[in-house]
Amino acid sequence: MNRREFIAGLGAFFASQLILPKVLAGVVLPKDLRPLRLGFLTDCHAMAEHDAPGALARTADLMNSLKPDLIIGGGDFVHGGFYDPGKTIDRRWLIADRFLRSLRQRMEPLIGNHDFYEPLQRDGTPSPHDPRWRWRRYFGLERTYRSFSFRGYRFLMLDSVKVVGGASPYRGWIDAAQLLWLDRELATIPVDQPIILCTHIPFRTSVMENFGSMMGPAPGRVRVLNSHAVLEKLKNRPLALILQGHVHTNERLDLAGIPCITGGAVCGKWWRGPNGTTAPGFGLIEIHPAASSGPSNSSVGGVGWSYLETPASVS
Numbered sequence: 001m002n003r004r005e006f007i008a009g010l011g012a013f014f015a016s017q018l019i020l021p022k023v024l025a026g027v028v029l030p031k032d033l034r035p036l037r038l039g040f041l042t043d044c045h046a047m048a049e050h051d052a053p054g055a056l057a058r059t060a061d062l063m064n065s066l067k068p069d070l071i072i073g074g075g076d077f078v079h080g081g082f083y084d085p086g087k088t089i090d091r092r093w094l095i096a097d098r099f100l101r102s103l104r105q106r107m108e109p110l111i112g113n114h115d116f117y118e119p120l121q122r123d124g125t126p127s128p129h130d131p132r133w134r135w136r137r138y139f140g141l142e143r144t145y146r147s148f149s150f151r152g153y154r155f156l157m158l159d160s161v162k163v164v165g166g167a168s169p170y171r172g173w174i175d176a177a178q179l180l181w182l183d184r185e186l187a188t189i190p191v192d193q194p195i196i197l198c199t200h201i202p203f204r205t206s207v208m209e210n211f212g213s214m215m216g217p218a219p220g221r222v223r224v225l226n227s228h229a230v231l232e233k234l235k236n237r238p239l240a241l242i243l244q245g246h247v248h249t250n251e252r253l254d255l256a257g258i259p260c261i262t263g264g265a266v267c268g269k270w271w272r273g274p275n276g277t278t279a280p281g282f283g284l285i286e287i288h289p290a291a292s293s294g295p296s297n298s299s300v301g302g303v304g305w306s307y308l309e310t311p312a313s314v315s
């Protein structure tokens with residue numbers, strides 16, 4: 001199979017849903033690439049209020065029934081990290097823990113802004129303490145960014161949150177340490193290995209466009225302001241997909257030819273129903289790099305994407 005055939009397969013299968021990754025065209029893909037079913041679970045915002053624990057349980061049941069190969073946890077596992085006291089956040093991690101333990105498949109987490117632990121001082125300036133420690137300890141991870149291989153794909157898991165303090169206390173940003181790490185990491189990643197980039201704060205979203213230029217949140221609240229620095233490093237790589245969360249909006253976009261999927265939130269509008277047109281739920285993504293192989297070893301493939309709404313309570 002080669003990358004041109006992969007692209008042709010993508011087009012035949014889901015042209016109306018995903019804009020094809022131009023960077024894949026004309027490059028040979030690894031032979032060991034296998035089909036992949038991903039669950040994309042983002043923005044859970046665990047809390048005790050609004051029947052959130054019950055809805056999380058129903059979300060887990062639905063996810064388990066779909067048997068994904070891997071779940072990407074898109075960040076914001078708990079609610080309120082930037083504003084609520086640590087004791088409140090600790091109780092919410094217990095609720096998140098009950099939910100995450102009930103998932104039967106491997107789950108790889110991103111960090112979201114709500115997962116930060118007391119990141120601000122009383123005067124609104126950034127705390128001198130590490131606000132990421134709670135997330136790192138819960139998941140047993142040394143760093144909030146990393147990469148791993150799964151079924152022939154390389155997942156880049158980024159930390160997209162920078163604490164700046166003030167009225168708009170964080171911004172979407174990939175810090176210098178991470179950019180240096182990415183250089184080192186890419187030096188070890190085979191040049192033909194397809195990459196799936198995962199980020200809590202979007203690299204691109206239409207949310208700002210809905211507000212217009214004079215209204216709405218500061219741009220850094222809804223997208224990574226220096227995403228170009230990452231994309232520049234990946235420009236000669238087969239970047240197959242960008243998965244992103246944070247804005248609680250279910251959308252598909254294209255960023256310089258790369259498909260971006262923004263997942264709707266597990267909590268919808270922070271447990272108060274749908275957020276705009278996006279109901280509480282999660283994404284299911286199926287990647288089929290090689291649907292058939294004959295004597296010529298020709299293959300077709302595709303990327304399918306669905307958004308599944310969490311079942312309503314029956315009580």
Ligand SMILES: [Fe+2]
Nearest residue numbers: 043076114246
């Ligand atoms: Fe969120």
